[in-house]
Amino acid sequence: MLFGKIHNFKNSLLFRLTILYAVAFTALSTIGFLIFYYRIYDVTMERLDFELLEKTRKYTALMKESGQESVLSEITDEAESEDPQEDFYRLFNFKGDILFTTDMSFWGTIAGKDILAKIQNEALTYTIQNQPFAKRDDRARMITAIIGPDSVLQIGESLEEVDEYLNIFLKLFSILVISLIIVSAFIGWLLARRATIDMQEVTKTAEEISSGSYDRRVQVKGRYKEIERLSAAFNSMLDRIQSLLNSMKEINDNIAHDLRSPLARIRGIAEMSLLKEKSIDAYKDMAASTIEECDTLIGMINTMLDITEAEAGVNGDEIEEFELVTLILEACELFRPISEEKKINLKTDLPESLTVKSNRKKMQRIIMNLLENAIKYTPPEGTVAVSAAARNGEIRIDFKDTGMGISKNDLPHIFERFYRCDRSRSQGGVGLGLSLVKAYTQSLNGTIQVESTLNQGSRFALVFGA
């Protein structure tokens, strides 16, 4: 359990970001410190070396001008003014005989001849090195220089002081770097937490939604643009899912309801036929009713499937060129008995010819459905007018009626599956006609518009690209 928690924590973005931040910060400050440290060391050594070199130059000049005696007395004077524990002076000839030396008991022996041999081998006049001593902790910066034909001068200066202040630097920087690591880890943790806390909010909401509260939304007002956009995208996705869920639920409810009524009627008929003996004509009548109810159901299911297929665009439509005017006139002719019966004036305003390249069967059905609706919802003595025209490379077909109209509340919903306005319920039908019209129109790359005034009439306009 605990191990799992630690494992989870190790894999969390918060932990990773914090560590990354701390490591990056530490590495950068350590590199900065090291550069600084070695720069200080270099400058200090350069200054020391310059001093030592100046001294040997002075004695070289003195040796040349006044000889060994005056060099000796000068060195003695200078050595006396210095602390023998901090500086030492040695003068010897090429054979190694010591001509002068300060008190070396603080230091120990130095292999003067070996260094001399090295200088002569490499044809130098001097060499500078850090000389360690067995007796002491500190080292000395030491110059060994040939100052005359047979004299070698060695001057050493203790590095104790230099080491000391470099040590102080080192300690100071160590403290600084350690505290920087802690501070940077903390700052990194704070930053990462601020970034992830909003993400956790999104996660929390997602978890709540998974457990059933579909109306929950993420707080969009985040501290960071990225999280804000994530939240907004998340919310709009949720809105879409919810509206899809709602419409699916509605369709389901409607299907269930619309299937139930005819099925109940069929069951009723069958029950009646079993209850008592009837004449053969009565049985025939029942069978016919059953067939009619079944036809309604089959028709409904087929229309549903047609809509779904058109919306999915599964089958590529068979496109052919046909005469639209003929098609409209045929449809009108088919409805003529019904419009005459209702005394509806069915008018057409069509050009001589209008050829379109489209799917004939679908177009037929769109026009039939719209015409049927117009006639169905227009009271007797009313007018239904169909007009078609080609304009600006588009073909527009208008269906205008003087029918009952559609209220403003219903208008946005009329193309939804199974949607029926309250006043149209008495007219029969299942509320799929307009859904099919819309699905077919869109599958033929057309658009459908509707405008309507209650009790005055409606106008459905189809527009297709030619």
Add this chain to the structure above:
Amino acid sequence: MNLISREVVRAGQKVELQPLEFSLLEYLLRNAGRVVSKTMIMEHVWDYNFNPQTNVVEARICYLRDKIDKNFDTKLIHTVRGVGYALREDS
């Protein structure tokens, strides 16, 4: 029924028919004695592969009956409820 002059005569009397009524009668005659469904009529007579909600076939049959059967005792066009229509001489 004369398909070329598109004239229909019943018992010596000429019957005036609209084009749609003419093709409907032609289809019924070709399937005389058999029952044809509304769907079959929609598809074969008028080339529609669906049935509209409004009963356009029935309305058309009514018109045809008016012209063919109204003035005669023997009815030729029969409705088979739930299934369709049939043209036959018996009742």
